Amino acid sequence: MLGGRPARSNDDTSNLSPLAMTDESHSTSDLLEIGRAHNSPTYAPADLVMDHGEGVYMYDREGHSYLDLLAGIAVNCLGYNHPRLTEALREQTQRCLHVSNLFFSGEQIELLEALTERCFGDRAFLCNAGTEAVEAGLKLARRYQKVVAEEPERVEIVSMKKSFHGRTMGAITATGQPKYHEGFAPMLPGFKYADFNDIDDLERHVDEQTAAVLLEPVQGEGGIRPADEGFLEDVRDLCDERGALLMFDEVQAGIGRTGSLFAYQRYGVTPDIMSLAKGLGGGFPIGAMTATAETFEGWTTGSHASTFGGNPMASVAARTVLEVIDEENLTQNALERGQQLRSELESIAESYDVIEEVRGRGLMLGMQCTDKSSASAIVDACLEEGVIVNTAGGDTIRLVPPLILSAEDVEEGARRLHRGLERWQDAH
Secondary structure, eight states: OBTTBOOOOSSOOTTOOTTOOOOOSSOHHHHHHHHHHHSOTTOOOOSOOEEEEEBTEEEETTOOEEEESSHHHHTOTTOBSOHHHHHHHHHHHTTOSOOOTTSOOHHHHHHHHHHHTTSSOSEEEEESSHHHHHHHHHHHHHHHHHHTSOOTTOOEEEEEBTOOOOSSHHHHHHSBOGGGTTTSOSOOSSEEEEOTTOHHHHHHHOOTTEEEEEEOSEESTTTSEEOOTTHHHHHHHHHHHHTOEEEEEOTTTTTTTTSSSSHHHHHTOOOSEEEEOGGGGTTSOOEEEEEOHHHHTTOOTTSOOOSSTTOHHHHHHHHHHHHHHHHTTHHHHHHHHHHHHHHHHHHHHHHOTTEEEEEEETTEEEEEESSHHHHHHHHHHHHHTTEEOEEETTTEEEEOOOTTOOHHHHHHHHHHHHHHHHHHHHHO
Protein backbone atom coordinates (compact mmCIF):
# COMPACT_ATOMS: atom_id res chain seq x y z
CA MET A 1 0.00 0.00 0.00
CA LEU A 2 1.33 3.43 -0.97
CA GLY A 3 -0.12 6.45 0.82
CA GLY A 4 -3.46 4.81 1.54
CA ARG A 5 -3.94 3.79 -2.09
CA PRO A 6 -3.16 0.49 -3.80
CA ALA A 7 0.02 0.14 -5.81
CA ARG A 8 -0.86 0.42 -9.48
CA SER A 9 -1.37 -3.04 -10.97
CA ASN A 10 -3.60 -4.56 -13.58
CA ASP A 11 -5.42 -6.98 -11.31
CA ASP A 12 -5.77 -4.98 -8.08
CA THR A 13 -9.27 -3.49 -7.94
CA SER A 14 -9.49 -2.76 -4.22
CA ASN A 15 -10.24 0.74 -2.94
CA LEU A 16 -10.96 2.07 -6.43
CA SER A 17 -13.33 4.94 -7.15
CA PRO A 18 -16.78 3.81 -8.36
CA LEU A 19 -16.54 6.53 -11.01
CA ALA A 20 -13.38 5.08 -12.57
CA MET A 21 -13.49 5.03 -16.35
CA THR A 22 -14.95 1.80 -17.72
CA ASP A 23 -14.34 2.47 -21.43
CA GLU A 24 -11.77 -0.16 -22.45
CA SER A 25 -11.36 1.00 -26.04
CA HIS A 26 -7.95 2.30 -25.01
CA SER A 27 -5.83 1.04 -22.16
CA THR A 28 -4.03 3.57 -19.99
CA SER A 29 -0.73 2.61 -21.58
CA ASP A 30 -2.24 3.11 -25.04
CA LEU A 31 -3.50 6.56 -24.06
CA LEU A 32 -0.11 7.53 -22.65
CA GLU A 33 1.59 6.46 -25.87
CA ILE A 34 -0.85 8.52 -27.94
CA GLY A 35 -0.46 11.50 -25.62
CA ARG A 36 3.34 11.42 -25.78
CA ALA A 37 3.24 11.22 -29.57
CA HIS A 38 0.86 14.12 -30.14
CA ASN A 39 1.05 16.46 -27.14
CA SER A 40 3.15 19.62 -27.35
CA PRO A 41 6.74 18.91 -26.25
CA THR A 42 6.50 21.89 -23.91
CA TYR A 43 4.84 19.58 -21.36
CA ALA A 44 6.22 16.58 -19.48
CA PRO A 45 3.26 15.07 -17.61
CA ALA A 46 3.62 12.14 -15.23
CA ASP A 47 2.72 8.65 -16.46
CA LEU A 48 -0.84 8.98 -15.20
CA VAL A 49 -4.13 9.68 -16.93
CA MET A 50 -6.40 11.59 -14.55
CA ASP A 51 -10.09 10.82 -14.83
CA HIS A 52 -12.15 12.73 -12.26
CA GLY A 53 -12.12 14.35 -8.85
CA GLU A 54 -14.17 14.59 -5.70
CA GLY A 55 -13.55 17.12 -2.95
CA VAL A 56 -9.79 17.47 -2.51
CA TYR A 57 -9.00 14.15 -4.19
CA MET A 58 -8.22 13.30 -7.80
CA TYR A 59 -8.57 9.83 -9.30
CA ASP A 60 -6.63 8.43 -12.18
CA ARG A 61 -8.22 6.42 -14.96
CA GLU A 62 -7.82 3.21 -12.95
CA GLY A 63 -9.41 4.72 -9.85
CA HIS A 64 -6.38 5.33 -7.63
CA SER A 65 -6.77 8.38 -5.39
CA TYR A 66 -4.44 11.33 -4.91
CA LEU A 67 -4.81 14.02 -2.27
CA ASP A 68 -4.37 17.20 -4.30
CA LEU A 69 -2.43 19.84 -2.37
CA LEU A 70 -1.83 21.72 -5.63
CA ALA A 71 -5.44 22.33 -6.75
CA GLY A 72 -4.54 22.22 -10.43
CA ILE A 73 -1.86 24.85 -9.63
CA ALA A 74 -4.09 27.13 -7.55
CA VAL A 75 -7.04 26.76 -9.95
CA ASN A 76 -9.54 24.37 -8.34
CA CYS A 77 -10.23 26.52 -5.31
CA LEU A 78 -13.53 24.73 -4.59
CA GLY A 79 -11.93 21.36 -5.09
CA TYR A 80 -13.49 18.88 -7.50
CA ASN A 81 -17.13 18.35 -8.30
CA HIS A 82 -18.41 21.05 -5.97
CA PRO A 83 -22.20 20.75 -6.20
CA ARG A 84 -22.90 24.47 -6.52
CA LEU A 85 -20.39 24.96 -9.32
CA THR A 86 -21.23 21.83 -11.30
CA GLU A 87 -24.96 22.54 -11.10
CA ALA A 88 -24.52 26.16 -12.17
CA LEU A 89 -22.48 25.09 -15.20
CA ARG A 90 -24.91 22.30 -16.06
CA GLU A 91 -27.83 24.71 -16.06
CA GLN A 92 -25.93 27.23 -18.16
CA THR A 93 -25.13 24.66 -20.87
CA GLN A 94 -28.86 24.46 -21.48
CA ARG A 95 -29.16 28.22 -21.91
CA CYS A 96 -26.24 29.65 -23.85
CA LEU A 97 -22.52 28.94 -24.15
CA HIS A 98 -21.32 32.06 -25.95
CA VAL A 99 -22.44 35.61 -26.59
CA SER A 100 -20.22 37.92 -28.64
CA ASN A 101 -19.01 41.16 -27.15
CA LEU A 102 -21.38 42.96 -29.49
CA PHE A 103 -23.94 42.35 -26.74
CA PHE A 104 -24.17 42.01 -22.98
CA SER A 105 -25.33 38.80 -21.35
CA GLY A 106 -27.02 38.74 -17.98
CA GLU A 107 -24.36 36.37 -16.68
CA GLN A 108 -21.58 38.74 -17.68
CA ILE A 109 -23.24 41.73 -16.03
CA GLU A 110 -23.81 39.78 -12.82
CA LEU A 111 -20.14 38.81 -12.71
CA LEU A 112 -18.99 42.38 -13.34
CA GLU A 113 -21.14 43.54 -10.44
CA ALA A 114 -20.02 40.72 -8.14
CA LEU A 115 -16.35 41.32 -8.89
CA THR A 116 -16.27 45.09 -8.65
CA GLU A 117 -18.35 45.24 -5.47
CA ARG A 118 -15.76 43.03 -3.78
CA CYS A 119 -12.61 44.92 -4.75
CA PHE A 120 -11.25 48.41 -5.41
CA GLY A 121 -11.94 48.23 -9.15
CA ASP A 122 -14.79 50.15 -10.72
CA ARG A 123 -14.63 48.29 -14.02
CA ALA A 124 -13.27 44.96 -15.25
CA PHE A 125 -12.06 43.55 -18.54
CA LEU A 126 -12.92 39.86 -18.83
CA CYS A 127 -10.67 37.47 -20.73
CA ASN A 128 -9.62 33.82 -20.64
CA ALA A 129 -6.41 33.40 -18.65
CA GLY A 130 -3.90 35.05 -16.36
CA THR A 131 -1.44 35.95 -19.09
CA GLU A 132 -4.25 37.73 -20.96
CA ALA A 133 -5.20 39.63 -17.82
CA VAL A 134 -1.59 40.76 -17.38
CA GLU A 135 -1.33 41.78 -21.05
CA ALA A 136 -4.50 43.83 -20.69
CA GLY A 137 -3.10 45.58 -17.62
CA LEU A 138 0.17 46.41 -19.39
CA LYS A 139 -1.71 47.89 -22.33
CA LEU A 140 -4.01 49.89 -20.07
CA ALA A 141 -1.07 51.29 -18.10
CA ARG A 142 0.73 52.54 -21.20
CA ARG A 143 -2.39 53.98 -22.77
CA TYR A 144 -3.41 55.68 -19.52
CA GLN A 145 -0.10 57.51 -19.39
CA LYS A 146 -0.48 58.64 -22.99
CA VAL A 147 -4.18 59.50 -23.06
CA VAL A 148 -5.06 60.55 -19.49
CA ALA A 149 -1.79 61.66 -17.92
CA GLU A 150 -0.64 63.07 -21.26
CA GLU A 151 2.88 61.81 -20.64
CA PRO A 152 3.60 59.72 -23.76
CA GLU A 153 7.22 59.19 -22.72
CA ARG A 154 6.01 56.97 -19.87
CA VAL A 155 6.15 53.58 -21.56
CA GLU A 156 8.40 51.52 -19.31
CA ILE A 157 7.23 48.74 -17.01
CA VAL A 158 9.26 47.94 -13.91
CA SER A 159 8.68 44.40 -12.66
CA MET A 160 10.42 42.27 -10.07
CA LYS A 161 13.21 39.73 -10.36
CA LYS A 162 12.00 36.15 -9.74
CA SER A 163 8.50 37.18 -10.85
CA PHE A 164 6.25 35.31 -13.24
CA HIS A 165 3.50 36.95 -15.29
CA GLY A 166 2.63 34.58 -18.14
CA ARG A 167 3.77 33.22 -21.47
CA THR A 168 2.72 35.74 -24.12
CA MET A 169 5.47 38.08 -25.30
CA GLY A 170 4.45 41.01 -23.13
CA ALA A 171 3.85 38.91 -20.02
CA ILE A 172 6.97 36.83 -20.48
CA THR A 173 9.07 39.94 -21.01
CA ALA A 174 7.69 41.29 -17.75
CA THR A 175 8.67 38.02 -16.06
CA GLY A 176 11.90 38.61 -14.17
CA GLN A 177 13.40 35.15 -14.70
CA PRO A 178 15.87 34.76 -17.58
CA LYS A 179 15.12 31.04 -17.96
CA TYR A 180 11.69 31.90 -19.34
CA HIS A 181 13.28 34.18 -21.94
CA GLU A 182 15.60 31.56 -23.40
CA GLY A 183 15.12 31.10 -27.13
CA PHE A 184 12.60 33.94 -27.49
CA ALA A 185 14.91 36.94 -27.80
CA PRO A 186 14.70 39.73 -28.56
CA MET A 187 12.33 40.46 -25.73
CA LEU A 188 10.04 43.48 -25.97
CA PRO A 189 11.60 46.87 -25.21
CA GLY A 190 10.54 49.03 -22.30
CA PHE A 191 10.93 46.64 -19.37
CA LYS A 192 13.17 46.84 -16.30
CA TYR A 193 13.63 44.49 -13.34
CA ALA A 194 14.14 45.41 -9.70
CA ASP A 195 14.88 43.29 -6.66
CA PHE A 196 11.74 42.10 -4.89
CA ASN A 197 11.38 43.44 -1.33
CA ASP A 198 14.11 46.04 -1.93
CA ILE A 199 12.61 49.53 -2.09
CA ASP A 200 16.01 51.16 -2.57
CA ASP A 201 16.65 49.13 -5.71
CA LEU A 202 13.15 49.86 -6.98
CA GLU A 203 13.72 53.60 -6.49
CA ARG A 204 16.72 53.36 -8.81
CA HIS A 205 14.52 51.93 -11.58
CA VAL A 206 11.39 54.12 -11.35
CA ASP A 207 11.76 57.42 -13.21
CA GLU A 208 9.98 59.82 -15.54
CA GLN A 209 9.66 57.07 -18.19
CA THR A 210 7.93 54.56 -15.89
CA ALA A 211 4.33 53.80 -16.82
CA ALA A 212 3.73 51.23 -14.07
CA VAL A 213 5.32 49.04 -11.43
CA LEU A 214 4.13 45.44 -11.74
CA LEU A 215 4.49 42.89 -8.94
CA GLU A 216 2.94 39.86 -7.25
CA PRO A 217 2.06 40.44 -3.57
CA VAL A 218 3.20 36.84 -3.10
CA GLN A 219 5.52 35.55 -5.80
CA GLY A 220 4.31 32.16 -6.99
CA GLU A 221 6.58 30.65 -9.63
CA GLY A 222 9.48 32.49 -8.02
CA GLY A 223 9.29 30.18 -5.00
CA ILE A 224 6.31 31.31 -2.85
CA ARG A 225 7.89 34.55 -1.65
CA PRO A 226 5.57 37.00 0.14
CA ALA A 227 6.16 40.73 0.09
CA ASP A 228 7.76 41.92 3.33
CA GLU A 229 5.65 43.96 5.71
CA GLY A 230 5.97 47.58 4.69
CA PHE A 231 7.37 46.93 1.21
CA LEU A 232 4.07 47.33 -0.63
CA GLU A 233 3.29 50.52 1.28
CA ASP A 234 6.66 51.91 0.19
CA VAL A 235 5.97 50.88 -3.41
CA ARG A 236 2.57 52.60 -3.33
CA ASP A 237 4.16 55.80 -2.00
CA LEU A 238 6.91 55.66 -4.62
CA CYS A 239 4.43 55.23 -7.47
CA ASP A 240 2.33 58.14 -6.23
CA GLU A 241 5.39 60.35 -5.83
CA ARG A 242 6.75 59.62 -9.31
CA GLY A 243 3.55 59.37 -11.34
CA ALA A 244 3.61 55.63 -12.04
CA LEU A 245 0.65 53.29 -11.80
CA LEU A 246 0.79 50.31 -9.43
CA MET A 247 -0.28 46.98 -10.88
CA PHE A 248 -0.71 43.80 -8.83
CA ASP A 249 -0.61 40.38 -10.46
CA GLU A 250 -2.92 38.30 -8.25
CA VAL A 251 -3.41 35.50 -10.73
CA GLN A 252 -2.08 32.97 -8.22
CA ALA A 253 -2.37 34.83 -4.89
CA GLY A 254 -5.91 36.12 -5.40
CA ILE A 255 -9.39 34.61 -4.88
CA GLY A 256 -9.10 33.78 -1.21
CA ARG A 257 -5.79 31.98 -1.27
CA THR A 258 -3.89 34.18 1.20
CA GLY A 259 -6.75 34.48 3.69
CA SER A 260 -8.57 37.46 2.17
CA LEU A 261 -10.41 37.50 -1.13
CA PHE A 262 -7.53 39.46 -2.65
CA ALA A 263 -3.96 39.52 -1.37
CA TYR A 264 -3.79 43.33 -1.48
CA GLN A 265 -6.43 43.39 1.26
CA ARG A 266 -4.12 41.45 3.58
CA TYR A 267 -1.44 44.09 3.08
CA GLY A 268 -3.75 47.11 3.21
CA VAL A 269 -2.31 48.51 -0.03
CA THR A 270 -4.58 49.25 -3.00
CA PRO A 271 -3.22 49.06 -6.56
CA ASP A 272 -4.49 50.91 -9.62
CA ILE A 273 -4.72 47.75 -11.74
CA MET A 274 -5.08 44.09 -10.76
CA SER A 275 -4.97 40.91 -12.84
CA LEU A 276 -6.86 37.76 -11.83
CA ALA A 277 -7.39 34.22 -13.14
CA LYS A 278 -6.70 30.67 -11.86
CA GLY A 279 -9.08 30.27 -8.88
CA LEU A 280 -11.57 32.81 -10.26
CA GLY A 281 -13.32 30.17 -12.37
CA GLY A 282 -12.87 27.26 -10.00
CA GLY A 283 -11.51 25.19 -12.89
CA PHE A 284 -13.30 26.89 -15.77
CA PRO A 285 -10.99 29.14 -17.84
CA ILE A 286 -11.39 32.84 -17.13
CA GLY A 287 -9.22 35.86 -16.49
CA ALA A 288 -10.02 39.39 -15.43
CA MET A 289 -8.25 42.72 -15.26
CA THR A 290 -9.84 45.25 -12.96
CA ALA A 291 -8.92 48.87 -12.34
CA THR A 292 -10.18 52.19 -11.08
CA ALA A 293 -12.53 54.25 -13.22
CA GLU A 294 -9.83 56.89 -13.69
CA THR A 295 -7.33 54.33 -14.94
CA PHE A 296 -9.87 52.89 -17.37
CA GLU A 297 -10.22 56.31 -18.95
CA GLY A 298 -7.11 55.30 -20.86
CA TRP A 299 -9.21 52.97 -23.02
CA THR A 300 -11.89 53.77 -25.53
CA THR A 301 -14.04 51.53 -27.74
CA GLY A 302 -11.75 49.20 -29.64
CA SER A 303 -8.66 49.73 -27.49
CA HIS A 304 -8.61 46.05 -26.55
CA ALA A 305 -10.84 42.99 -26.89
CA SER A 306 -11.23 39.26 -26.27
CA THR A 307 -13.51 37.10 -28.41
CA PHE A 308 -14.37 34.66 -25.65
CA GLY A 309 -13.87 37.01 -22.69
CA GLY A 310 -16.85 37.15 -20.35
CA ASN A 311 -18.77 34.36 -22.07
CA PRO A 312 -21.80 33.13 -20.12
CA MET A 313 -20.21 29.85 -19.01
CA ALA A 314 -17.10 31.50 -17.61
CA SER A 315 -19.13 34.28 -16.04
CA VAL A 316 -21.44 31.83 -14.27
CA ALA A 317 -18.45 29.86 -13.01
CA ALA A 318 -16.70 32.92 -11.60
CA ARG A 319 -19.82 34.40 -10.02
CA THR A 320 -20.57 31.06 -8.38
CA VAL A 321 -17.02 30.79 -7.04
CA LEU A 322 -17.27 34.24 -5.46
CA GLU A 323 -20.62 33.41 -3.91
CA VAL A 324 -19.43 30.07 -2.49
CA ILE A 325 -16.30 31.66 -1.02
CA ASP A 326 -18.57 34.10 0.82
CA GLU A 327 -21.20 31.56 1.89
CA GLU A 328 -18.72 28.95 3.11
CA ASN A 329 -16.36 31.53 4.62
CA LEU A 330 -13.46 30.04 2.71
CA THR A 331 -11.13 32.99 3.27
CA GLN A 332 -11.26 32.28 6.99
CA ASN A 333 -10.77 28.60 6.25
CA ALA A 334 -7.70 29.49 4.21
CA LEU A 335 -6.29 31.31 7.23
CA GLU A 336 -7.04 28.54 9.70
CA ARG A 337 -6.07 25.60 7.50
CA GLY A 338 -3.08 27.56 6.25
CA GLN A 339 -1.85 28.02 9.81
CA GLN A 340 -2.41 24.33 10.52
CA LEU A 341 -0.69 23.22 7.33
CA ARG A 342 2.23 25.56 7.93
CA SER A 343 2.67 24.09 11.40
CA GLU A 344 2.74 20.60 9.91
CA LEU A 345 5.28 21.68 7.28
CA GLU A 346 7.50 23.25 9.91
CA SER A 347 7.39 19.96 11.83
CA ILE A 348 8.42 18.14 8.66
CA ALA A 349 11.24 20.64 8.14
CA GLU A 350 12.58 19.85 11.60
CA SER A 351 12.72 16.16 10.69
CA TYR A 352 14.48 16.46 7.34
CA ASP A 353 17.62 18.54 6.78
CA VAL A 354 16.76 18.87 3.10
CA ILE A 355 14.02 21.41 4.01
CA GLU A 356 15.60 24.81 4.73
CA GLU A 357 12.58 27.09 5.14
CA VAL A 358 8.80 27.15 5.18
CA ARG A 359 7.16 30.36 3.96
CA GLY A 360 3.96 31.75 2.47
CA ARG A 361 0.56 33.21 3.31
CA GLY A 362 -2.69 31.36 4.00
CA LEU A 363 -3.00 28.35 1.69
CA MET A 364 -0.11 29.50 -0.50
CA LEU A 365 2.88 27.79 1.08
CA GLY A 366 6.32 26.60 0.08
CA MET A 367 9.07 24.42 1.52
CA GLN A 368 12.45 25.50 0.21
CA CYS A 369 14.88 22.63 -0.27
CA THR A 370 18.67 22.63 -0.25
CA ASP A 371 18.80 22.14 -4.03
CA LYS A 372 16.62 21.80 -7.12
CA SER A 373 17.25 18.11 -7.78
CA SER A 374 16.14 17.17 -4.28
CA ALA A 375 12.95 19.25 -4.57
CA SER A 376 12.04 17.59 -7.85
CA ALA A 377 12.77 14.10 -6.52
CA ILE A 378 10.70 14.74 -3.39
CA VAL A 379 7.73 15.82 -5.51
CA ASP A 380 7.98 12.51 -7.42
CA ALA A 381 8.23 10.54 -4.18
CA CYS A 382 5.18 12.32 -2.77
CA LEU A 383 3.17 11.40 -5.87
CA GLU A 384 4.06 7.77 -5.22
CA GLU A 385 2.58 8.25 -1.76
CA GLY A 386 -0.64 9.63 -3.19
CA VAL A 387 -0.20 13.37 -2.61
CA ILE A 388 0.15 15.99 -5.35
CA VAL A 389 2.57 18.91 -4.97
CA ASN A 390 5.06 20.48 -7.38
CA THR A 391 8.08 22.76 -7.48
CA ALA A 392 8.21 26.53 -7.81
CA GLY A 393 11.40 28.47 -8.28
CA GLY A 394 13.16 25.17 -8.86
CA ASP A 395 14.11 24.48 -5.24
CA THR A 396 10.77 25.06 -3.47
CA ILE A 397 7.96 22.54 -2.99
CA ARG A 398 4.71 24.39 -3.62
CA LEU A 399 1.43 23.70 -1.80
CA VAL A 400 -1.65 25.63 -2.98
CA PRO A 401 -4.51 23.27 -2.05
CA PRO A 402 -8.25 23.83 -2.55
CA LEU A 403 -9.75 26.39 -0.19
CA ILE A 404 -12.21 23.75 1.02
CA LEU A 405 -9.37 21.83 2.71
CA SER A 406 -10.45 20.41 6.08
CA ALA A 407 -8.46 19.84 9.25
CA GLU A 408 -8.59 16.10 8.54
CA ASP A 409 -7.31 16.70 5.01
CA VAL A 410 -4.35 18.63 6.41
CA GLU A 411 -3.53 15.77 8.78
CA GLU A 412 -3.75 13.21 6.00
CA GLY A 413 -1.69 15.40 3.70
CA ALA A 414 1.01 15.73 6.36
CA ARG A 415 1.15 11.95 6.78
CA ARG A 416 1.56 11.44 3.05
CA LEU A 417 4.18 14.17 2.80
CA HIS A 418 6.12 12.52 5.62
CA ARG A 419 6.00 9.21 3.79
CA GLY A 420 7.06 10.92 0.57
CA LEU A 421 10.11 12.39 2.27
CA GLU A 422 10.90 9.04 3.89
CA ARG A 423 10.69 7.40 0.46
CA TRP A 424 13.03 10.06 -0.97
CA GLN A 425 15.43 9.73 1.95
CA ASP A 426 15.56 5.93 1.65
CA ALA A 427 16.44 6.30 -2.04
CA HIS A 428 19.26 8.73 -1.26
